Amino acid sequence: xxxxxxxxxxxxxxxxxxxxxxxxxxxxxxxxxxxxxxxxxxxxxxxxxxxxxxxxxxxxxxxxxxxxxxxxxxxxxxxxxxxxxxxxxxxxxxxxxxxxxxxxxxxxxxxxxxxxxxxx
Numbered sequence: 001x002x003x004x005x006x007x008x009x010x011x012x013x014x015x016x017x018x019x020x021x022x023x024x025x026x027x028x029x030x031x032x033x034x035x036x037x038x039x040x041x042x043x044x045x046x047x048x049x050x051x052x053x054x055x056x057x058x059x060x061x062x063x064x065x066x067x068x069x070x071x072x073x074x075x076x077x078x079x080x081x082x083x084x085x086x087x088x089x090x091x092x093x094x095x096x097x098x099x100x101x102x103x104x105x106x107x108x109x110x111x112x113x114x115x116x117x118x119x120x
Contacts, residue, residue, distance in 0.1 A: 072113060077101040 078101035085095040106113065 071108070072104055072106040075103045075105075077103060 078099070080099040082097040082099065083095065085093075087093045087095070104113070
């Protein structure tokens with residue numbers, strides 16, 4: 001003979017999940033997580049693509065135009081050769097007076113160049 005027991009409190013325990021989670025089957029929750037992950041992946045790939053297609057060509061253009069590292073420019077304004085003497089006794093000698101006027105402009109303030117008197 002099988003004994004029957006009265007219903008216990010174990011039979012009336014709440015479901016193992018809270019009602020908000022238990023109302024959705026696990027397959028629906030997994031699908032929502034997959035969709036959310038796909039959305040995050042799309043946003044990340046969009047940002048990386050924008051950086052590659054806009055940032056890299058812009059960087060190449062700036063480097064090719066010397067915007068990042070401008071170099072100093074020199075301009076010759078005046079050139080005068082006043083005397084030109086060639087003497088052959090006792091040894092061959094060339095004597096000349098040369099006057100140059102050069103201007104220099106430095107666009108790069110991070111680097112400097114210094115001038116000293118030049119005697120030749």
